[in-house]
Amino acid sequence: MKKINGGVTTPLGWMAAGVHCGIKRERLDLALIYSERPTMGAVTYTQNRMRAAPVEYMVARENNDIRAFVVNSGNANAITGQQGLEDARAMAELTAKALDLDPSEIGVSSTGVIGRYLPMDKISAGITKAAGELARGRKADHRAAQAILTTDKVIKEAAIQLKLKDGTTVTVAGMAKGSGMISPSMKVQHATTLSFITTDAVLTRPPEERWQEAIDKSFNVINVDGDQSTNDISAFMANGAAGGPPVDDDTQFWNAVTKVAQSLAKQVVTDGEGATKLIELKVTGAKDHADARRAGRWIISSSLVKTAVFGADPNFGRVLAALGNSGAAFNIDRVRLTIGTGGSTISLFERGRPQLAPCSEGEVQARKLLSQKRIVMTLDLGVGKGQAEAWGCDLSYEYVKINAEYTT
């Protein structure tokens, strides 16, 4: 299994395009992903009850075997009522017509400002244009990955190649977007930011369960601002073009899918609105895994923890106060909180006591660690064997600026 430089068209039989249709002033705003062959897959959606029209449309249709996905950015088609639903359906129908497919094989997704109707004339022209520009290769990957962005600063891609037992090489690749309104829910039929994972491996049955496991270890552990979107969607699509044995129960294959999803999720949180630092929190010693996840999510979502990290302040009290609010079980005499990894690990709190005196050498070191781009924290709750990761980012002036000054 090896990471490669690739995107959604790296697996065999996949094509993509990204065009400017005019929702945004200048940037690309409509993406198309297309498989030359029929696919099998799984799609997960937001748990927000205020679901956007394309999500409503997809959920009602109940087909997870998506051969082409059309995605626009700049307009979320959310809270747009009956008109929005008709527009989502029209997007599927226009795409089906352009690609000579059935509308049920088309996935539809939108992201951008909430509460405005889609400019369907522009979308329609954009779909025709994108269908004409479908291509393979890194340029097509990049244009598609670009066309789904909103306040994101960079595109997010990941790809892994692996050899199956019979020697067949298969590829798993993906693209994602997401910067604000990121707080995916833990429930089963849920989702995240937008993410699209393609592969040329062979599946023989719907992969819902395996896909959910991958999501639970990737997009479900990230949090930017605690606001779960109306539009989240994560799609996994396998077209079997590489041949070889089915991967339904191939652990190595699903590890690769998980790794691609994890890479994309970390890229999303690193590009979180205004983020200057990635926070990787590992919770150990919890009563069970669910309790570990609960503690991790509360801590990573706390505005006080996030601003402390932004300010490089080793304020362990805010982390423990957030733990107290999470409802997770802990034994304060056995709780241990460290930052850093390996030889440079610094203990902030253990055996019921703060470990760093104000203005001590240790505190200076801790501030140095907290000034880096990647902050690793480990919190042992001291009561059991439950573990979980939670990834977040700091809360900066820039977050306020992005969200106060722009309508997003």
Added chain:
Amino acid sequence: MKKINGGVTTPLGWMAAGVHCGIKRERLDLALIYSERPTMGAVTYTQNRMRAAPVEYMVARENNDIRAFVVNSGNANAITGQQGLEDARAMAELTAKALDLDPSEIGVSSTGVIGRYLPMDKISAGITKAAGELARGRKADHRAAQAILTTDKVIKEAAIQLKLKDGTTVTVAGMAKGSGMISPSMKVQHATTLSFITTDAVLTRPPEERWQEAIDKSFNVINVDGDQSTNDISAFMANGAAGGPPVDDDTQFWNAVTKVAQSLAKQVVTDGEGATKLIELKVTGAKDHADARRAGRWIISSSLVKTAVFGADPNFGRVLAALGNSGAAFNIDRVRLTIGTGGSTISLFERGRPQLAPCSEGEVQARKLLSQKRIVMTLDLGVGKGQAEAWGCDLSYEYVKINAEYTT
């Protein structure tokens, strides 16, 4: 019933003091409230499982009839283990000795930075000093109200006088502090920021239920940053010095208590860290009151809603997205969101549709309303008769600054 210019010593038989004992560099940091007579009352505490030492001490002691409260600021005595518990007990014992009371009659509270031991020599000298300076009147009120502040910019006081049926005049007054780490919990034995309400009315039995009702309509509807403190405490203390008939079941009296608590709660949220605007959200048409409270708290806590208000952006989509995340029931075709009051009310969303076109005259008006210091929003969920209020504040650059640049 009339509002008066008063503080904790305005009711008969109450005295107070605020001194500088040296926890903070210059500002007052130790307050004492004292009743000349025995009291009856109720105390509520934080639901955070990581409770500060003074809270642990008070809860274990189980006496709600507090005749004197000692409060220090600058140090929360939280996450300080056995030593912290002993220090809290010592604070009670020193205060009891200075006032010739029993330690069980003393309330203890601390607020400030988490995870540092109290400087007990300074605290001890401060208690002696405060006991010697106990006095009545506005100067004493102000010094006590000042001494409990942390990142607060202003003191918070409120007072109401009312005539009981027999003509007796009673007074209810209070002081509070709170700026960050404000997200009081809804549960029964819970609390808030620090708040202390005194009265000279006569009680004949413990007022737990009435006090909880007052808290549920005041401190329990506010939110600054979603982080519930380790130290929250709300105390209600009645010494009966005014005489007259017992007020245990006097609705007018409990309305006055509620109004004092509401005034203090609004003052806390208006002085929220970095807050430039007070948001008063009224949720109506909910399935029940609990659902209305749930929706209100989610919306008022959303970073995206808070930054939109800071930016005066009539971004109704963020409000509805937060509603979707709250889990509260709604009928999107009947949901109605307005801002403003009376003649200047503007509808942002109703009958399933956005009401303001981008750049329209209405949008300009909405931005004007959102530029004021007090933002009134009304959200009808369109499914029932449940109602609730939620009060919050915007999220500004200043919030980030306060929490990133200072150890609090």
